[in-house]
Amino acid sequence: MRLLRNHATILALSIVCLLFPLPLLAYETDVHFGLSYWLAARGGFGHHEANEIARGNQKTDKGWISATHMILLSVCAGQGGNIEDASRDVRDRHFRSNDAVPRHPRSRPVHAGGKYATQDISERANESEDSDDLYYRFGRSLHGYQDSFSHQGEASTLVVCPDDWVWSHSKARGGPDSHDPDLTYKYESDAMEMAKNSYEYVLKLKKRRQKDYGSEASWSSLESDVREFVRAKTKTEKERWLTKRNVPQARAIAAETNLPAGDNGWTHYVGQRLDLSPPQGSPTREERKEMQAAGVRNSQFEEFLKKNAAPREAVQAVEHVLEEWIRGRTDLMQELLATELSVNRSPVSREVFSRVLRSFTFPDHGAVNEARHGILSSQRDFSGTLQVPDWKHMFRPITAEHRITVIRSQSSNQLRDEVVAAFQFVHAPNDLVLLTVERRKTRWVVKDLTNVIVH
Numbered sequence: 001m002r003l004l005r006n007h008a009t010i011l012a013l014s015i016v017c018l019l020f021p022l023p024l025l026a027y028e029t030d031v032h033f034g035l036s037y038w039l040a041a042r043g044g045f046g047h048h049e050a051n052e053i054a055r056g057n058q059k060t061d062k063g064w065i066s067a068t069h070m071i072l073l074s075v076c077a078g079q080g081g082n083i084e085d086a087s088r089d090v091r092d093r094h095f096r097s098n099d100a101v102p103r104h105p106r107s108r109p110v111h112a113g114g115k116y117a118t119q120d121i122s123e124r125a126n127e128s129e130d131s132d133d134l135y136y137r138f139g140r141s142l143h144g145y146q147d148s149f150s151h152q153g154e155a156s157t158l159v160v161c162p163d164d165w166v167w168s169h170s171k172a173r174g175g176p177d178s179h180d181p182d183l184t185y186k187y188e189s190d191a192m193e194m195a196k197n198s199y200e201y202v203l204k205l206k207k208r209r210q211k212d213y214g215s216e217a218s219w220s221s222l223e224s225d226v227r228e229f230v231r232a233k234t235k236t237e238k239e240r241w242l243t244k245r246n247v248p249q250a251r252a253i254a255a256e257t258n259l260p261a262g263d264n265g266w267t268h269y270v271g272q273r274l275d276l277s278p279p280q281g282s283p284t285r286e287e288r289k290e291m292q293a294a295g296v297r298n299s300q301f302e303e304f305l306k307k308n309a310a311p312r313e314a315v316q317a318v319e320h321v322l323e324e325w326i327r328g329r330t331d332l333m334q335e336l337l338a339t340e341l342s343v344n345r346s347p348v349s350r351e352v353f354s355r356v357l358r359s360f361t362f363p364d365h366g367a368v369n370e371a372r373h374g375i376l377s378s379q380r381d382f383s384g385t386l387q388v389p390d391w392k393h394m395f396r397p398i399t400a401e402h403r404i405t406v407i408r409s410q411s412s413n414q415l416r417d418e419v420v421a422a423f424q425f426v427h428a429p430n431d432l433v434l435l436t437v438e439r440r441k442t443r444w445v446v447k448d449l450t451n452v453i454v455h
Contacts, residue, residue: 027146027147027149027150027182027184027194028182028183028256028257028258029058029252029253029254029256029257029274030184030229030232030238030242030253030254030257031146031184031191031194032054032057032058032060032143032146033054033055033057033058033249033253033274034054034238034242034247034250034253035195035198035226035229036053036054036057036058036139036142036146036198037050037051037053037054037247037248038050038242038245038247039195039198039199039202039222040053040054040202041246041247042199042216042217042222043199043202043203043206043216043217044206044213044214044215044216045135045202045206045213045214046213046214047248048279049135049213051248051279052133052135052136052139052279053135053136053138053139053142053202054139055136055139055276055278056135056136056137056138056139056140056142056143056284056286057139057140057142057143057146058139058143058274058276059139059140059276059287059290060139060140060143060144095110095147095148110148111148112148112149112190112193112194113145113148113149113193113194113197114148117144117145117148118145120141120144120145121138121141121142121144121145121201122201123141124137124138124140124141124142124205125138125201125204125205125208126204126208127208128208130209130210130211132284132285133284133285133286136284136286136287137284137286138205140286142198142201145197145198145201146194146198149187149190149191149193149194150181150182150187150190182257182258183233183257183258183259184229184230184231184232185230185231185232185233188227188230188231191230192223192226192227192230195226195229195230196219196223196226199219199222200219203216225241225245228241229241232259233259233260233262234259234260234261234262234263234366235254235255235257235259235260235261235262235264235268235269235366236254236261236262236263236264236268237262238253238254238257238259239251239253239254239264242254249274249275251268251269251272252272252273252274252275253274254269255269255270255272255273256272256273256274256429256430257366258365258366258369258430259366260364260366260367260369260370261364261366261367265364266363266364266427267363270363270386270426270427271426271427273429305405305407308407308408309406309407309408310406310407310408310419311408311417314406314408314417314419314437314439314444315406315419317437317439317444318404318406318419318421318435318437318444319404320336320444321333321336321435321437321444321446322391322395322404322421322423322435323391324336325357325361326361326385326391326394327391328361328385333354333357334350334354336444336445336446337350337353337354337445337446337447338438338440338445338446338447340447341353341446341447341448342447342448342449343356343373343375343448343449343450343451344449344450344451345448345450348375352374352375353449355374355382356373356374356375356449357449358374358382358383359371359373359374359380359382360373360425360428360431360433361382361384361385361386361394361425362382362383362384362385363384363385363386363427365425365427365428365431367380368382368428373451386426386427388426392404393426394425394426395423395424395425395426396423396424396425396426396429403423404421404422404423405421405422405423406419406420406421406422407419407420407422417438417439418436418437418438418439419436419437419438420434420435420436420437421434421435421437422434422435423435431451431452432451432452433449433450433451434448434449434450434451434452435448435449435450436448436449436450
């Protein structure tokens with residue numbers, strides 16, 4: 001195992017792991033829910049079955065507590081869990097590599113539609129007996145198969161984790177902080193192949209059922225529609241495609257993508273969330289497992305906070321920084337920045353850092369992603385923010401008790417205390433922001449902003 005370099009970063013990542021199904025960076029709601037629902041419907045399934053396939057698919061990202069948190073807690077933060085089980089669970093659900101861990105990423109690339117990628121979905125499609133959660137479980141399996149196309153290649157290594165266990169977006173497609181593999185138009189041929197093969201598995205599932213379903217469309221009759229879907233570059237274009245084809249929750253599906261708003265404008269999408277609740281409020285067996293996992297996660301989180309809670313003085317300092325940031329008081333905010341600044345632990349100028357801060361309050365977060373949060377271009381105008389009754393309402397509740405979580409660093413000394421704040425903006429629900437704040441003698445200053453994609 002490599003020597004861990006920054007305990008504050010490790011603690012911050014521990015928060016990420018406890019709270020979210022971490023940086024898996026796969027296709028988004030447009031593929032996993034919207035396209036999957038439509039393909040099932042065009043294959044002859046009714047609304048209920050198509051919706052359960054789409055729900056199971058999407059909840060693999062949204063509802064299941066990913067074992068990635070176990071990896072980082074166990075190895076990177078040295079707390080609890082089982083690294084072997086955790087890493088293998090991530091592989092099974094999201095990174096369908098033919099080769100198992102532990103081994104270096106170069107020895108276990110993910111192959112799009114490879115042997116291991118097809119194993120689980122083939123088993124589900126060939127089940128002969130109906131069960132009360134078959135369609136939901138098929139959606140789960142379809143998710144991993146689809147992800148093999150966006151996750152293909154050699155996983156990138158991460159500074160704070162051991163190479164032999166980690167999973168992330170490939171180097172060739174931008175690395176672990178790139179949204180590009182999520183966006184269908186960026187890799188059109190891969191997305192088209194993924195959709196065609198997904199449809200074939202839908203038809204195999206239908207063939208094994210005893211119930212009579214509707215007639216199925218040929219792939220050739222669907223191909224041009226799918227290509228139009230794949231090429232859509234804005235939320236507006238995705239929503240119009242889905243609405244035209246009677247896919248439910250079209251606006252919410254589009255809203256949860258990391259695409260710019262387009263013609264409809266950001267106000268049309270802000271606050272929209274996909275409803276993944278079970279029909280008639282009756283969870284499947286798989287969902288009951290998720291509930292149990294959520295209970296474990298919440299207990300871990302509360303215990304973690306007790307052990308690593310920042311002193312009240314530090315929490316107040318962080319809240320002061322955040323209030324000045326949200327209120328756009330850039331003149332006062334300058335006094336709260338360290339001399340040496342970094343974004344994602346890479347040194348940047350004060351000008352760039354300030355632009356990154358402004359980008360996070362810009363309402364159209366898809367447009368912000370195109371500019372890599374202000375890192376790539378100084379031409380984009382990031383002025384403007386959401387209007388909220390209280391500055392704290394800019395942050396999405398992480399749990400019932402927490403909007404902003406602040407933890408202390410174990411590397412503190414008498415002259416230098418360091419804490420990390422973790423939070424999400426309401427208009428950027430897939431981005432977790434980690435802000436490192438340090439006390440230097442008598443004042444607290446910001447020194448690093450790290451962004452982690454959490455869907």
